[in-house]
Amino acid sequence: MSSAHLWRTIRIAAVSLVLAGTIAGLLLGDTWLWVAVEWSPPTYAGLHSPDALDTPTTVALLVAAPVKAALLWLILRAPVPGPLNHREKALRRLLYLAVAYSLALWCLTGLLPAVVDTAFQLGLWTMSDVLYLLVIGWRSRVLRVTAAAMFAVELAGLANQLLDDLDLPELGPGGVVELGVMLSGVATIAVTVVGQWRDGRWSRGTLVAGWSSAGVCALAVPFNLLLGSVSGGELALLVVMDAVGLVTTLWIAATARELSAGHRAPDLPPARRRVLRVAVGAAAVLPVIAMIHPEQNAYLTYTGWSPDCYDRPSFGDLKPADRDAAFLCRARSRDGGVPPMFPDSLSDQAILGYGRALCRAKDRDEQQALLTRAGSPRPAWGADPWDLVYVCPDIIGATHPDLLRSAAETEAANAAYIAEQNATCRDPWPRTKGVAQATARYFLFVDGDPGYLVHDPKDEAADKAASRAMGKVFDDSSGIGVGGSAVLIGHVEDVVNLCLTVKAFRTTPPRRTAGWIQVTEVPIVSRSGLLTVPEMGEGGEVGAGAPMPNLAIAGKGRYRLRVYVRVEAGEEQHLVVVFPGASGKRLELKS
Numbered sequence: 076m077s078s079a080h081l082w083r084t085i086r087i088a089a090v091s092l093v094l095a096g097t098i099a100g101l102l103l104g105d106t107w108l109w110v111a112v113e114w115s116p117p118t119y120a121g122l123h124s125p126d127a128l129d130t131p132t133t134v135a136l137l138v139a140a141p142v143k144a145a146l147l148w149l150i151l152r153a154p155v156p157g158p159l160n161h162r163e164k165a166l167r168r169l170l171y172l173a174v175a176y177s178l179a180l181w182c183l184t185g186l187l188p189a190v191v192d193t194a195f196q197l198g199l200w201t202m203s204d205v206l207y208l209l210v211i212g213w214r215s216r217v218l219r220v221t222a223a224a225m226f227a228v229e230l231a232g233l234a235n236q237l238l239d240d241l242d243l244p245e246l247g248p249g250g251v252v253e254l255g256v257m258l259s260g261v262a263t264i265a266v267t268v269v270g271q272w273r274d275g276r277w278s279r280g281t282l283v284a285g286w287s288s289a290g291v292c293a294l295a296v297p298f299n300l301l302l303g304s305v306s307g308g309e310l311a312l313l314v315v316m317d318a319v320g321l322v323t324t325l326w327i328a329a330t331a332r333e334l335s336a337g338h339r340a341p342d343l344p345p346a347r348r349r350v351l352r353v354a355v356g357a358a359a360v361l362p363v364i365a366m367i368h369p370e371q372n373a374y375l376t377y378t379g380w381s382p383d384c385y386d387r388p389s390f391g392d393l394k395p396a397d398r399d400a401a402f403l404c405r406a407r408s409r410d411g412g413v414p415p416m417f418p419d420s421l422s423d424q425a426i427l428g429y430g431r432a433l434c435r436a437k438d439r440d441e442q443q444a445l446l447t448r449a450g451s452p453r454p455a456w457g458a459d460p461w462d463l464v465y466v467c468p469d470i471i472g473a474t475h476p477d478l479l480r481s482a483a484e485t486e487a488a489n490a491a492y493i494a495e496q497n498a499t500c501r502d503p504w505p506r507t508k509g510v511a512q513a514t515a516r517y518f519l520f521v522d523g524d525p526g527y528l529v530h531d532p533k534d535e536a537a538d539k540a541a542s543r544a545m546g547k548v549f550d551d552s553s554g555i556g557v558g559g560s561a562v563l564i565g566h567v568e569d570v571v572n573l574c575l576t577v578k579a580f581r582t583t584p585p586r587r588t589a590g591w592i593q594v595t596e597v598p599i600v601s602r603s604g605l606l607t608v609p610e611m612g613e614g615g616e617v618g619a620g621a622p623m624p625n626l627a628i629a630g631k632g633r634y635r636l637r638v639y640v641r642v643e644a645g646e647e648q649h650l651v652v653v654f655p656g657a658s659g660k661r662l663e664l665k666s
Contacts, residue, residue, distance in 0.1 A: 082153035089151060090144045097140040105133065112136045112143065113317060115182055131311040139318035146321040150174065150328040157335030166206040170331035173199060177324040190240040197233040204230065207267060210334070212274035222266045228259040257292070264289040264326075277333050284326035291319050390464050391481030399423075402430055402465035414452035416462070421449060427466060433458045434467035493611070493620040500574035503639070503650050504587070509578030510628050515621035517575040517649075518611060519566070526554065527575070527619075529626070529636060529651060530561035533603035537561065553595045553666060555638060562599050564638055566647055567592070573647040575619060577608060579626040580654040583635070586664055591650075593640040594664035598656070601627035601634060606653060626653040633657045637664070 093111065100108025105128040110116070113136070128136070159167065176184070176199070184192040204226035213219040238244065268285035271277040294316075393401055406416045406426050417426050429449045436442045439457045446454035464471040464478040472479045480488065496516040517527050525548055528541060540561035547563075548556030554565030566573055578584075588594045599606065606627040611618035627634060635656035641648050 079153045082151060086148055086151040090148050093140060093144045093147065097137070100136075108133070108136055112140045113314065114179065128310070132314060135311040135314040139314050142318050143321055146318075146325050147178075150178075150321070150325050152328075152332055154332045155335050159335050162206055162210050163334050166203065166210050167331045167334050169199060169203045169206065170327050173203065174324055174328045174331070177321075177327070188240075190237065193233065193237045193240050197230065197237055200233065201230055207270075211267070211270040212276075213270045214273045218266065218270060218273070222263075222270060225259055225263040225266055229263050232259070261289050261292045264292060264323075271330070276335075277330065281326065281329040281333055284322060284329055288323040288326040291322050294319075389482045389485060390468065390479055391484055393465075398465040398468075399427055402427065402462065405462045405465070406430065416446070416451060416453070416456075416458065418450045418452065425449075430458070430463060430466040434463050434470045496572070497620045500576070500648075502576050503648060504576070504578065507578070507584065509580055509652075511624035511626060512576070512578040513619075513621060513624055514574070514576040515619045515623070516572050517608070517619050518572045518617055519570070520617055524566075524617065525549070526563050526565035527608060528561055528563055529577075529599065529606060529608055529653070531601045531603055531605050531627070532607065532609075533605050534560040535602075553593055553638075553663065555595050555597060557597045557599070557661070560600050560602055562597060562636055564649065564651070566649075567640055568642055568645075568647050570647050573649055575608070575649045575651065577623060577626060577651045577653070579624065579628045580652065581628065583654055583656065584637075584652055588639075588665040591639045591641045591665060593666055594637065595666070596635055596637040596662040596664060598659045598661075599634050599636045599653070601631055604630040606634065608651075626651075629655045633659075 096111025097108065100111045109128070154167065184195060208219060208223055213222065264285060268282055268289065271285065272282055388401065403423055403426060407419065409415055417429065429445060432445055433442050436445060442457040443454045460471045460475045461478055464475070468479060477488070493516070500514050500516055502514045525545065530541060531537060534540060537560065540558040543558030544556040544561045544563035546556065547558065548554055548565050554567065556563040586594070604627055605625050607625055608623040609618045610623055611620055633656060634653050635658065637652040639650035
């Protein structure tokens, strides 16, 4: 099969598939119609049901189908036969790759990370633009230099998008750069078409397609403004612009197709070729040079909103190469709405330098002076060792060795500490066994905690019951607040933890008030068949250091709760006894 026959077969098959798919879409539903005309998954349009398109969009698809089929027929024409040098062959292959990307490959690269797609386009058009400058017979040094400048602006726009995808500092404000790229895109196409006309090998149809492509790009700016202001029909506008946008693909395909046709400009002398290579190389390198900021400008490699900053790994879990980045995340963090440690105007290197200086500061006042000099919005706060450990582990680790641990080491150390604390607590009634019982250390807030709850956590009104208990604990002389299914038991000394023993009995146990400074009995109800004490959760700082049993051993119903309190050698001990009982009285057995 000849090459021309193969291309004709592909053209007939592609166009027939579009038209047949459009007819099938009318019968099978909107999602099929969208795929047949737009050549993209229905999820791109937010279609989640077979019939989800409005009337304007359906009409736009039916009109776009024959238009796109006609343009596809012109795009898939066989290349004009004729000899090509190595540059022209390379340019033809790159342009056909761009055509394939425009028609289908964009959907596949869309499944990859955005940075991969942007890097692919930057590489593709960098090579294509360089070959444009070398292959087209511009016949004017001014025109060629103008084209090189326009190509450089186009590549700078792609480079800016790549920087954005990589979360690196961009070349300029996104809106300004985007507008500049769109306007330069029109100029780039126009100057290229002028070069093709002066070269002489491209047909009038290709030149018309080029000028039409420039017009389509010029429409992009008002189209974007219109799309943001209309109240409906956005999908219909997108369908129309997508169909019209194939004119650009047609121009690229026609440019590749006719590379070997007609007149070819004579080769340049060696000296001029060397000058041209230097100029083209400079145009290609300019966007890269623009990425390199002077040291006084801010390198915002990591900001408080960077995706890599959402995780807060422990120092021991980081490789040495990643510790500076972790400090930058914390130094620029705005978590909780608090101002960052350093302003955004400071570069990464400046922040790291100030961080190491803060490690060497003798006191809080010296830290405040350093942060004031750096322009910190919160200099009086100073810097905390758990932030500074990432930039000076040798200094911080000498006084805070726990900050050098990994997450696993910290968890193991915490578990060992809790086990050690639990072991210091003893059952005050060792000979009186409850049906369910436990003894553990109960940890309170360091800044002060009113006490701990005995409650029914599955009660539908558990929060309200806890609030009522909290409101009553401060008004009670014994420091016990009763709220139905919740009882809040306060501590009598200014402590951060206490020894707690809980026991559940089926019948009323003996009072045994000797040795206790306070014994109080109050009513409590279990609406779900559960009464317990909160445990310390994973990563938590408050709660019982060991699992607490269910004290409602008789199921749903009313219970009596007796609280014993004493202080020995500066340590507060509590014994909580629960047993069935319908009485609603409050008894002060000892006070």
